[in-house]
Structures are given as structure tokens and as C-alpha cells.
Amino acid sequence: MTYDLTPRPLNPADKAPAMTWPNGARSALFIGFDVDAETAWIGNNPSNIDRMVTTSHGGYDARVGIGKILELMEELSLKATFFTPGWTALAHAEVCEGILKAGHEIGHHGYLHKMPDREKLDETFEEIDRGFEALEKIFGIRPVGYRAPSGENFPELLAYLAKSGIRYSSSFRDDILPYRHRSAGDRPGVVEIPVNFAFDDWNFGMSSRTSPRPLFGRDTVLPLWIEEFEATHAWGGVTTLVLHPQVSGRPMRWHILRDFLRHVQSKDDVWIATGAQITDHFETLEKERKASSV
Template sequence: MSQSLWPEGKKSAAMFTFDLDGDIIWQNMSSDEPNTEKLIRARSIGQYGPNRCVDMILDLLDKYHVKATFFVPGYVAEHNPDVIRRIDAAGHEIGNHGYTHERFVEKTVEEQLEILKKTQKVIKDITGKEPKGFRTPSGDWHVRTPYLLNDLGFLYSSSMRGDDIPYYTVLDGKETNLVEIPSKWELDDYVAQAYSVYPAEPAGLDRISCYRNVQDNDIREFRGYYDMGLCIAFLMHPQISGAPGRNLVLEEVLKEVTSHDDVWVATGSEVAEYWRKAHPRKED
């Protein structure tokens, strides 16, 4: 792009986001199993995120002077209030990620509204701040979800995949104030690095991607976005990218991004607020 889209003539933008899902996904996956409450090992995988990995990520972000956005389910926030306070105290943003990491596409409009409001209240009660951003759990949403986000006054969503720069969500043929900051599957650490138990041993593919390849992919994606003046939104999970070896991968990505003085590294709210100001809707 010939003209910069970003503040102070910065060449491109970067956004580091972390979905702090805790153990709620493991609870959901095993909800139909007998003796679910006894599946301690599975749930400990998720608990590893808030219990250990968040602090390692916070240290790394502080080292590179990066402010990030953490999308948190209300249930996880309720059960880990001290972790949420530490994230907030470090100057990072906290966004709404459903209550129990529900699949919004399967919920009624009334159920979605209740979920959104409940998590807004939970996070505000802990931090004193109501989330401005939303990321849909499980990668999709109901056709009415953006209407609810717009009606509730959310500043932005980071849920869809429709561009390489922010854009205004179109509802009923008109652009709304709801900014979408897209990410991509190839920037999602869970897709590449969450250990998979399928297919059954010994047949099948590797159960986790090579760290070197993931690091190379992330850095190459960033360089592509940088060269074209776009906005990259890394989508990570503390229980994945906060683990010791993968934390080193995250550090190499942070090192690469922050080595460029002309990259604007910002939170979701900062990106969306700037976009509204500098690139107003056509109707405005």
C-alpha cells in the first residue's frame, strides 16, 4: 500500500492476543463422559495456562515492552481473579470470550445475550473495566451475534477472517461502528501446537508441529504483512505458547516484530479506536 494506514506514518500494525481458556474446554469436551469430575489430568492441562503460563507470558511481554489483549471466558475469570488482576495491572487489555467457551452458533439469541452480559459483569467486577472487545469461542458465531455486539456497544470483535486490515461489520447492508480485527488460522498456535491424541497410535501424522517450522511460519507471515502495510493479529493460548519451549518461539516472534521501529504494536482497543478515528465509516 502506497500510503500508511497507521498512526505516525508507521508501516504496519501488529496485535498480540491470547485466549485464556483455562480448563473449561476440557470440561466441555468431557461433559458427556461418565465421572467427568474425576478427569483430573485432562483438566490440569487447561489449568496450566492460568496457573503457570500467564506469568511467563507477562514477563516476556514486559521484556519487549508489548501490551497485549487477553480474551477470557467469564467462568475462567471468576475462578482465577488474581490472574486477571495481574494481567490488568500490567497494562494489558482483557476481552470477552464467552462464559464457558460456548459455541455461539448453537445458542439462541437470548442465550447469547445472557452469556455476553454475564461475562461483561464478571470482568468488570474484577478489574473495574468493562471489556470493549470480543472474540467468539470455538471459531464461529451465530448469524445474530454481531447484531448483539453492536447493540451492546462493543468497540470491536476479533473473530472473523475476512481481511488483512480492520473493517467495519456490515449488518443489513450497512456498515456499523463494530470494527472487526481479523486473525487467521495460520496464526493460531492451538491449530499447530496443541498435542493431538488423534489418530490413535502408532498410525498417523505428528501429534504436534515442529517448533522450528511454527516459528518460521509466524515470522514469514509477519514479514508479509509488514511488507504490505497490513495488520497482523497473532492468536495464541497461554497453555500453548506459555510452555517453556514454545515460550522461546513466542520470544523470537516478539523479537522480530519489535525490531522494526515502524511497526505499531497495539491492543485490540487501540487498533479499533484508531481505525474509527482515522478511517471513518462511509456513512460518516
């Protein structure tokens, strides 16, 4: 592949429009969980299928983590979006069905959590198709939201997502407000609900024997999350969480997450919403702006 390194904005999307949040809220909180389970360990490294201790990190999701996260959401009366790989839904059908039964949104997160690769378009599109098939089989629904496995994307994939019925993505890290992607031919693409990398719990709470790295506890994580949320709130943005049951479903980290969410709930001007709800609101405002400009 020849790479076009011409100086230009690498994301051609228009600047995010001004946002008015519902019910007079100053900012929004989007609680998103990536239910990777074992796919986090085998999707990009299939040889790990024969390393049961390595994959047991992901096995924690179904055995403990998902259940504890659902308990927390019920305790706090919150709804979240659970981005679920198709493989996870098939391998752990019963526990995954509990997510939908509890009233949460199901999002698309690939099939085997393979990182999308522009040089392997057929394989990348197959991940999307197989993911849809598995999620429809287990949940009986076709998701409208997508979070890229390993957090990567490119123009052809964005276009394929829109063609497949995806209405929003939550993967990019280039804004604090939702915006709409632009596809080839200047066609409108999916809505992006951008991510703040500071709210990815994997950065602070996951390590392994084969790639050890430091773990960070309450005194590091909770102040960071609170201060980053407070600044985003003051700027009127959306605080998007990238959480994993195999991380935040662990005992100490479960309590960090609970304390952070309680802090957010202590305010009366934060709209806590699922990805689909945020997309609905964005598109309503979009239609209103178009109507007023006629």
C-alpha cells in the same frame, strides 16, 4: 431452521478501507491471548469436568502459563489484549487480576467458552451477559473487544455485541485489514480486526490423549510465523495473533514466541498495539473520511 443457500457474499460488510498506520508504520501487530484455562476443555464438553488430567491442560494457564506470558510481555515492554472467559476470571481471580495490573487490555471471550450457536440464541446471549458480569466483578471494567469462543459468529450475535457496547471483534479470517461489520437494516456494526489462522498457536502446540495429533516445533513454527508476518507487513496489513497461555506459556513455545516478537521489534516500521488502540485508530480515520466527503 431453514438455511438460505442463495449465492451471495456471506459477509455483507463493505470492503476494508485503505489503512494508514500511526507514526509512519507500514503494518500493525495485534498480540491477542485467549485465556481459556479449563473452559477450553469443559465449555463444549461438560463431561470433561470429571476428567482432571484432561482439564489439567487448561489448569496450566493459572499455575504457570499466564505468569510466564506476563513476564515475557514485561521483558519486551509490550502490551497485549487478553480475551478472558468469565468463568476463567472467577475461577482464577488473583492471577487474572495480574493481567490488568500489568496494564494489558481485557477482552470478552464468552463465559464458559461455549461455541456460539445460531439455533440457541438465548444460550448464546446468556454467554455474553454472564461474561460481562464476571469480568466487571473481577476487573471492574466492561470490555470493548470480543473474540468468539471456538471462533464462531453470526448476524444476530454481531448485533447483540454492538448493542451490548462491544466496539470490535477479532474472530473473522477474511481480510488483512480492519473493517466494519454491517448489521441488519444496513446499520454500522462493530469493527473487525481479522485473524490469520497461521498465527493460532493451538494448531501447532496442543494435543491430548483423547484426540491426539502431531505437535510442531521451532523449525516449523518460527519460519512460518516470520514469513507470514513479513508478507503481511509488505502488504501493509495487521498481523493478528491468536495465542493461548496453555500453549505459548509452555517452555519451548515461550521461546518461539519471544524470538518471533523480537523479530518484529527489530523493525522500526511496525505499530504494535492492543485491539482497543487499533479500533480507536480505525474510527479516527473513519471520521476523517466522512468529514472530507461532506
